[in-house]
Amino acid sequence: MPRLELRADDHLHSPELKREYTLANFQEVSKSYDFLTRALSFGRDQSWKRRLIKALPPMTAPVCLDLACGTGDLAFAVADRYPDATVVGLDLTPNMIAAANERNTHDNVRFEIGDMNQLGRADNSIDLITGGYALRNAPSLPVALDEIYRVLKPGGTAAFLDFSKSTNPFLQWLSLKILYLLGAFWGLVLHRQTEIYTYISKSLKLYPDRDSLHRSLADAGFKVKMSERFFIGTLEIFVLTKSPKPIETAATASSDETASAGEAAQAVLA
Numbered sequence: 297m298p299r300l301e302l303r304a305d306d307h308l309h310s311p312e313l314k315r316e317y318t319l320a321n322f323q324e325v326s327k328s329y330d331f332l333t334r335a336l337s338f339g340r341d342q343s344w345k346r347r348l349i350k351a352l353p354p355m356t357a358p359v360c361l362d363l364a365c366g367t368g369d370l371a372f373a374v375a376d377r378y379p380d381a382t383v384v385g386l387d388l389t390p391n392m393i394a395a396a397n398e399r400n401t402h403d404n405v406r407f408e409i410g411d412m413n414q415l416g417r418a419d420n421s422i423d424l425i426t427g428g429y430a431l432r433n434a435p436s437l438p439v440a441l442d443e444i445y446r447v448l449k450p451g452g453t454a455a456f457l458d459f460s461k462s463t464n465p466f467l468q469w470l471s472l473k474i475l476y477l478l479g480a481f482w483g484l485v486l487h488r489q490t491e492i493y494t495y496i497s498k499s500l501k502l503y504p505d506r507d508s509l510h511r512s513l514a515d516a517g518f519k520v521k522m523s524e525r526f527f528i529g530t531l532e533i534f535v536l537t538k539s540p541k542p543i544e545t546a547a548t549a550s551s552d553e554t555a556s557a558g559e560a561a562q563a564v565l566a
């Protein structure tokens with residue numbers, strides 16, 4: 297009897313239902329998650345995470361938040377990269393947090409249950425936000441980006457690893473199909489249920505393609521400092537900095553223009 301009774305197809309079109317679905321799904325997969333991630337990535341997942349960590353800038357005693365931390369891979373890697381950091385791993389799913397806590401041997405890492413759509417942190421309080429396969433799981437991507445922007449310090453860094461969806465419709469169809477079949481296979485093998493890992497391709501289908509994603513990042517106020525795609529372009533890591541939002545830049549520019557017009561007028565009058 298399948299233990300996950302919810303169906304992704306009925307849940308991914310509304311933030312509230314998606315949250316309910318991902319929670320039920322990851323509660324179920326927590327024990328097989330690490331194995332599945334290595335299997336689906338053909339053993340590459342750890343090296344992609346190392347690449348992400350290597351791409352981060354030097355920082356002193358940073359305050360770090362790892363979103364959708366799962367069993368803690370990136371939170372631990374951030375703590376190893378910055379031994380004087382304080383790192384919090386945040387995840388919606390209690391069983392994933394329990395798995396992360398079991399693995400935790402770091403004094404400066406702790407884990408808590410939380411939602412990336414509601415970070416519950418002060419504005420401008422975090423130096424570094426990371427996320428491995430995080431953003432695609434957000435109940436609402438725009439809300440998650442706004443939250444990340446809100447809590448990052450000005451100039452702060454956010455860095456993510458996730459699937460990258462091609463802009464070419466045929467390549468998009470092909471990669472989603474392959475991911476669906478791989479997910480169905482591993483779902484059957486590990487849980488006697490295809491539904492559980494076909495969620496990955498179903499959520500990716502609704503996720504923006506790489507150009508739209510980069511537009512959303514820019515609209516949310518992030519500057520892309522580094523971006524790298526690999527695994528035939530199906531995965532991407534990107535490092536962002538919090539910059540003034542485009543609208544703020546425009547507003548500042550126009551108030552600067554007003555100021556210099558005023559200065560010019562004063563100079564003429566003087």
Ligand SMILES: C[S@@+](CC[C@H](N)C(=O)[O-])C[C@H]1O[C@@H](n2cnc3c(N)ncnc32)[C@H](O)[C@@H]1O
Nearest residue numbers: 322364365366387388389392411412428429433
């Ligand atoms: C694919 S796993 C990624 C785990 C880990 N970051 C890694 O790189 O291996 C996605 C994680 O997102 C979590 N998640 C799903 N929705 C979430 C939300 N709204 N807020 C926080 N975490 C969420 C799940 O519980 C799950 O642990």
